[in-house]
Amino acid sequence: MTGNLKGNDSVFGKSKIEFVLNAGKEDLAGCVLVSGFYGIGKVGFIAVNHMVQNLQAALIGYIVSDFLPPFLSVKANRLVLPFEIYRYENVVFINTYFEPYKLEHRSFAEAIVSWAKEKELVTTILIGGLDSRLRTDEKVLAKAVYTSAYKALYPKRNIPRF
Numbered sequence: 001m002t003g004n005l006k007g008n009d010s011v012f013g014k015s016k017i018e019f020v021l022n023a024g025k026e027d028l029a030g031c032v033l034v035s036g037f038y039g040i041g042k043v044g045f046i047a048v049n050h051m052v053q054n055l056q057a058a059l060i061g062y063i064v065s066d067f068l069p070p071f072l073s074v075k076a077n078r079l080v081l082p083f084e085i086y087r088y089e090n091v092v093f094i095n096t097y098f099e100p101y102k103l104e105h106r107s108f109a110e111a112i113v114s115w116a117k118e119k120e121l122v123t124t125i126l127i128g129g130l131d132s133r134l135r136t137d138e139k140v141l142a143k144a145v146y147t148s149a150y151k152a153l154y155p156k157r158n159i160p161r162f
Helices: 040-055 102-118 148-153
Strands: 017-021 032-036 058-065 073-075 078-080 083-088 091-096 123-127
Touching: 017 102, 032 040, 032 102, 040 083, 040 091, 040 123, 058 102
Parallel strands: 032 091, 032 123
Antiparallel strands: 017 058, 058 083, 073 078, 083 091
């Protein structure tokens, strides 16, 4: 049954991911995108949530999907959705309070890439945790996977490459 599926299709049909931005907040050209997902140790979520809260980033939108997780919360007298978009100066944050459903992981990632290109975001920083079994040196607290374009822009940054 699943042998004929293509692209964002799942056994439940095509998954639609939609980015909804508040009016007047749509000019994101030149901004940096920062996001992180639950993953191992919830590192991505904790880091992004910490930045959003401490910078007092403004809520500018949210993401909805066909398989939106059944998660709602109330914070500071407002409804919190599973995937929210914030902005602080030239940094745009996608704060994922809940992990997208597994059947939607690929389409969710593809939608973020397409949206970032459409909005002309210039850099993407994705934060996540690694399994401790991948540690090769106890002194190294962070590693990065980055492109040659990033390395060319910041040649003096000494971040161990994964």
